[in-house]
Amino acid sequence: MTKYLISFPAPAMVIPQEDWIAVSDASHAVIREAKRAGVYVFGGGINEAVAPLMVSADGTSTNATYPQTKEFNGGFCVLELPSREAAIEWAAKIAQACRCAQELREFGYDPES
Template sequence: MTKFLISFPASAMDVPAEDMAAVSEASRAVIREAKAAGVYVFGGGINAGIGSRLVAPDGSSTSETYRQTREFDGGFCVLELPSRDVAVQWAARLATACRCAQELREFHYDPES
């Protein structure tokens, strides 16, 4: 089975404040279904209130980021699924629940993970 990252940036979720509770519940319902199906690995949302740290090989860190990840935010989940087609189906369910398109990426297989 392959692990897939399903994610979206915070800016993609253009939902009126009065609908946010319903969107949150709908997305949690899909995650509960993934857990019940035994395909859920982990997920969550990036805490935008806490800045990232860039950690060097020597252990020192700064509040910088890689340029291309400065706006890494939003929600994500990792599911372990039998095929990309099945991953697309789960991503579509999350897109419906979150009311925004989801980005789908496949993890490279690593026998140690």
């Protein structure tokens, strides 16, 4: 089976304040469904209150990102699924729950990971 990243940037969620509880409940319901189905690997939201840290091979670190990384925020989940079609179905469920489009990416297979 293949692992898929389903994600969205924080600005994509334009939700009226009064709808946040419903969106949260709906998104948690989809994740519970994925867990029951045995396809959930992990997921969460990027903590924007903590600055990204660039760590070099010698262990030194700086508060930075790669120059081409403009912004990385929002939420994501990784699901392990039998097909791209199944991944599209799950991405649609998450999009409906979160009320915003989801980006779907496929992880390359690596027998060592």
